[in-house]
Amino acid sequence: MIRDDATFRPWGSLSAVFSNAPRDNWSCIGAISTEERSTALFEKFCEDYQFERTMFFKLVPSHSWHVNQATELTNRNCDKIIDLGLEEEDILPHNLDAPFGDYSVGIDRFLEELEFDNLIVDITAMPKRLFFYIIKKILLPETRISNIVVTYTEPRDYGVGALAENPRAWAALPSFLGPRRVPAENKIVIGIGYEPLGLPELVSTGEFEGSQISLLFPFPSQPDRVAKNWKFARDLFPNIDTDVVSISRVDGTNVPEIFDAIGRVGDYGDIQLMLAPFGPKPVSLAMALYASKYSNGDLSTSVFYTQPTVYNPNYSLGVKEIDGVPVINSYCIRMNGVNNY
């Protein structure tokens, strides 16, 4: 049931969301990585529909001891998606570690030239610095897109060992620098995930000194994932001072709920927030939506992260399926020209 004061923000499986969506004029931005799931949306969507225009970033692995394996897996997924019908010239290869300007040029050009009404952004394999930027761009009022759906394919499982490594320095994601002078009243919201990527050391060396901190804890979840999340939280704050740190449990796939949880912390733009997206992709999507909405003036939301430069070639394994259907969570973020967030 939708509350009277709440915006209708549909989300659910790909088939459920598209049962009420227009059938034609869809374009797509995505990314191809080592992960099998990075091609799932394209494969599933093209069973029933057709993309008018597409752009997929091929994420070329950085140098590491497993670069050969990572390159082979990425190439295999590229070949697969081409076999499924993606035009080869719609694939833009960029090194994972490339300056962001290399990516933004492609994104800006794609959006400028977009002539079709509807857009899917598949964030399944996209690094955060990419999809945060895309979300902000496409939600701008001047963007001529009627309907925007963000998709995220769940994996069957995650790999073992470190999933991501060699983080960059703590820095703002492109387009989310925040105000030049941070106001005295500010809060930090941290999405709890699996890989702390140097965040605990930042906390312990006083980077967040003097700020109220909210942790977004994905729950319920599978027991092994909950255990990993708790380890992350304990690494951050071995002895939580409840006067400074609060924990909010959020459904890790329910973007509208997470968006509102962040909104309550930041008083929907009245308190300056710094967001740290270390949690699952849907939690990060909610952060991207919030930061994009409240992005102007002295209280603009900043997003800081320690972007990894190396990913485990087996970051995730397979595609999660229910009754033989891949689980592709789909979120309507704009309907009929109106932003839902």
Place this chain on the structure above:
Amino acid sequence: MKISKNPFVDLYVTEHVSAEKFVRIFSPILVEDSQTHMLFQPGNVILTGLQGSGKTALLNLLKPEVFVAYFKSDVEWPLPSHCAKFISAGINLARSSAIDFGQRQVKQGDYDQEKIIALYFADFINYWIVDDLLNTIDIFRTEDEASAYLGLRIESDLLDMFAAELSKNKCWLGGLESVNSYSALKEKIAARIASYRDFLNFNSELPTDIQVSKTSPGEPISIVAELLRNHHIIPEELPIFIKIDQFENLMGLEKEEDGSFSGLFRSTIMKFIGTRDERVSYRIGARPYSYYPDFSMYGTDTSVEEKRDFQRLDIGNLLSRKEARLSLFPKFCNDIFARRLNEAGIKLNTEKRSATSQVFGKRASPSDKAKDYVKNNFQAIFKLPTDWPNESKIFLIDLAERDPLSAKLGEAWIMQRIAKKQPRFSFAEIAERPWDQANRTWWKKERIQQALLQISARRQQRMKWYGADDVIALSGRNVLVFLTINQFIWSEYLRTGKTLDQIGTESMPNSIQDMGIQEASAFWFRKIKADPNGGDDRHRFINVLGSFLRTKLREDSRMSYPGANGFSLSEKDLGENLFVTGFLDRCEAYGVLETVKHTPKSKSRGQSRKWYLFSILSPYFQIPNPHTKEPFYANVDDVQHWLAEAKVISTSDNTFPQTKRKRTLKNIDQKDLFDERK
């Protein structure tokens, strides 16, 4: 009053605290060395130091807010009078977003992208620093006494005249057109910075008026300084210092695909200091590794030169011991320690005894540490060969009950003698304990730490660190490490339910100190992963290296190689393998390894460098931290083997040989007890 807050809870205090608190906790020890005075006198200075060396604290002394806070407080300005009058402004390259220039692409006609972006970078820095200089003026505007002390005349009509004349200056290339008042000047500059931030934030392109009015590096800053003097707002002789901090972050913008660095942005900064302009003096805060060989200046064929264009102040050098000069570091630590405790309400009388030794006590003697590790099972510290004469074994076991350290050294002494196949020696000779005699002082001294390691390993005990000397030695001349160790020790102490007011009447228990030190060491090891430019790679590498060195020291029963808590590579090897050299340099840069040049015993190796774990990592790997004796003489194959084991490089890389020769310590030229050269 019961005090239960950890006095060391905030590690980076000098970056976050108010100017008033900074004045109370700043340690003047560093500025006792007259070399540091160059920072407060005209002339360009490049200030270098690793993270946590105290660089930021020194640069903070230049801040106008801190200057005013000293002026208002009863704390004396920590420098002599000739270093007490100046104003300053500056930019932190990381926090200002200047480093984001490396992320954006710029298309402007046929110009080369790199050249254009460097020009914008310089223009941004010019405007940011001028904005900060005007902020400094504004701070003194409301501080009449401090302002009068400096001879400032900050009056509205003067400022308006200054602004009007400044805006007309050609250096701006029309960028400040239509400005006719001080407030309009500030607005115009703020608007330009805001445009740049929008650009760096990927929110917009640069407006046309910026595209056609890019200023030259440093020129507008000098013009502002000149006009402030011409309008008598600041006196002619008052120095203006311009800080540019976090220089090392520019390297991240310059990385080429082949792993080299273009030097583009650093050469732009060099242009600021290379103009030999006496109107302002620059202070560049940099980590040592961010130096580049030729110091070339952007857009020119010339380079800046040390001594002529700038002086270099190395904090690491200041804190080191040099032949006739004692290290300042222990004094520095003690002063910071006393100030932190004082701030927390614990007053110690430090006239006769240093603060750290009052709280942490003396370092335990090696002999006492050995007894602590052994407990009651004396025989277990040995691995005595079955073919040894019984009387020798009985003698050593009996000795171990009274002096286990001596007994363990005796075991090694006998083993060395047997290995050398020297003439049989008698029990009577052993009974005289030659290893403890005066003519073997160095032999013994060099092996004490290895003996302690082996005793603790045999008894399955953890090596322990406690006492003021251990705390300071493990800090490795890095004040951030010193504060980290203290943070963990005091956390452990408070966890026992005690309050800080009990300190002073009793010293910190050794077990608490040791627990805190072990925790701090584990923290520092974890922290390696958090650093950029390959933190996880370095973390895995150090894990492999630390374990390798410990095993070497533990299994060397004869104690023939007591210096194997470090390794050496020849400069020739380093020159031929740039990947290994670059990786080891980054390990040093990020405080993972320490390195020094040395001359090896074997002349054929030529000049070499040796590396040790950063001191604070010693407890984590259970390796002694003193650097004595010859290191393990490695070659590039060894290092590549460690790199492959740590998954920094793939075993299929061409650089890694598929068949690696067996490496032993036997072929290393080491002198020992029986060496005639002794």
